[in-house]
Amino acid sequence: MRRATHAHPAGSWPEAQAAGTVTLAFDDRFRRRVRLADDAGEPFLLDLARAQVLNDGDGLELEGGGWLRVKAAPERLAEVHCHGEGELARIAWHLGNRHLPVEFGPGVVRLRWDHVIVDMLHGLGAHVHEVMAPFTPESGAYSGGGGGHHHHGGGHEH
Template sequence: MRATDHDHKGHGRGAPLGRVTLAHDERTLRRKLLTLEDGTDVLVDLPQTVKLEDGDVLVLEDGRHVDVAAAPEALLEIRARDTEHLMALCWHLGNRHLPCQIDYAGARLLIGRDHVIAAMLEGLGATLAEIEAPFSPLRGAYHEAGGHGHHHDHGHDHHH
């Protein structure tokens, strides 16, 4: 089986053929053989590299689809004293070009575990906890200028 397209979560495609669970750095794909949770192999053969998020789908040549799930990863949960402190912590992480997930609802930042960065953050007054959770860091400013990364007709009119 071959996946030749993808779609974003929330586009409601019905029951999937299967599911593949991937870490954040495994969800950047163009051409790769993936094994679904049930052992089925699917060749991803996309026209360009895409960054898949939790809940996105890979679309097979025959129209069926495979759900993409974010795998739990070893992360550092970072909490700040207040909003100003949180912004300063974001600046320090961004200055080091680290993949970072901003959880607005939980008022926390998530990054991959790194003892050197953990020591820096503790020195800056952050509260840290080691957790296991799916990781969906923000994309960089230069990742996909001008769009959301795929160019095909969904068959209905909408905007992202």
């Protein structure tokens, strides 16, 4: 069985040499060792030295040569908009108080779709839209990385 032993951040590996792709939801992009299948259905073992977040465009180096390109799978998300930065900060506080993984973008907060949380957000005055998009939440203050959109080798806690 093929074995992926190293992950390289997007832009730091020979993307033209990718032998295939592997499309994964966020939970499957934060692993150390697991049996997976690439997008062609061919199995491989992800066998990294430590768990790390695999971001869209990262490369998995295969033992004995070859590469797989990581693709972030679209997931069902709630995209939250507010009237002004102060309201968005208040909503972010409520989400953080519940220890929910969130992703920040310009003027929006995204989180996994949860009808109970969506109802709470509506009650707080937020505008919530369902979207299908890749999800890469913030990694947290104690994970060793600066944010979910940066490649890092630290742990990740929810």
